[in-house]
Amino acid sequence: MILREYLPSIDHSLCRRCRKCEEICPAAAVSLVQEEKRMAVDPGRCIDCQRCMDACPENAITMLPRKADRVLRIDLSCLDPWEIKRLCRRVGLAPGEAVCACSFITARELAGAVLLGARTPEDVCAMTGVRRGCGIYCLVNVFKILEAGGVTPEERRKSRLYHHPLDPLDIPEERLREIDARFPQFRILDDVSLIRKFRGREMLEEA
Numbered sequence: 001m002i003l004r005e006y007l008p009s010i011d012h013s014l015c016r017r018c019r020k021c022e023e024i025c026p027a028a029a030v031s032l033v034q035e036e037k038r039m040a041v042d043p044g045r046c047i048d049c050q051r052c053m054d055a056c057p058e059n060a061i062t063m064l065p066r067k068a069d070r071v072l073r074i075d076l077s078c079l080d081p082w083e084i085k086r087l088c089r090r091v092g093l094a095p096g097e098a099v100c101a102c103s104f105i106t107a108r109e110l111a112g113a114v115l116l117g118a119r120t121p122e123d124v125c126a127m128t129g130v131r132r133g134c135g136i137y138c139l140v141n142v143f144k145i146l147e148a149g150g151v152t153p154e155e156r157r158k159s160r161l162y163h164h165p166l167d168p169l170d171i172p173e174e175r176l177r178e179i180d181a182r183f184p185q186f187r188i189l190d191d192v193s194l195i196r197k198f199r200g201r202e203m204l205e206e207a
Helices: 020-024 051-055 081-090 107-115 121-128 137-148 173-182 188-206
Strands: 002-010 030-033 038-041 061-072
Touching: 002 038, 020 030, 020 051, 051 061, 081 107, 081 137, 107 121, 107 137, 121 137, 173 188
Parallel strands: none
Antiparallel strands: 002 061, 030 038
16 A cells, blocks of 8 residues: 655646656656646655656646545455466466565555556556656566566657566576576575575465
């Protein structure tokens, strides 16, 4: 569960519609309304990451308190726990494993978002609040969970999402050994062994 207290407010007298806020938003909460020729914020998608405010070159965006705080929570009680476990295990994640170092959102929450209808990384973000911090490492797991659920997201025209494998377990065994032989000081094989051991234990406990 994550509490969101603020919402972007756009000063349209300053806004030049450069759309940098749209490009940077991880939840697709900011977009250009073509008919009105102005940028708009969807309060139902905003996760209060404040990236839009930081990205605006005209200082046209300020963060104002919401009239009512927004709580981001995936209701897992309405979902089949075995379906959640199935999605997580297909990508080698324990359901209770934190997939976001910034918010400590778990793999089961990402899986729950997909089972509840998320079809893009932005949907998962808007539903869970993942990517509110650095937004880099957790994105890999967002893509993995979506693909495990049979979803292949279409690329957004205005987006800065990159799908790069950052998990050591995504690296082929032969390549891992090459890296270990060349850079033994990093002890990458030891790290991979510990990750596998942790995930294996977590999955047994979740069974």
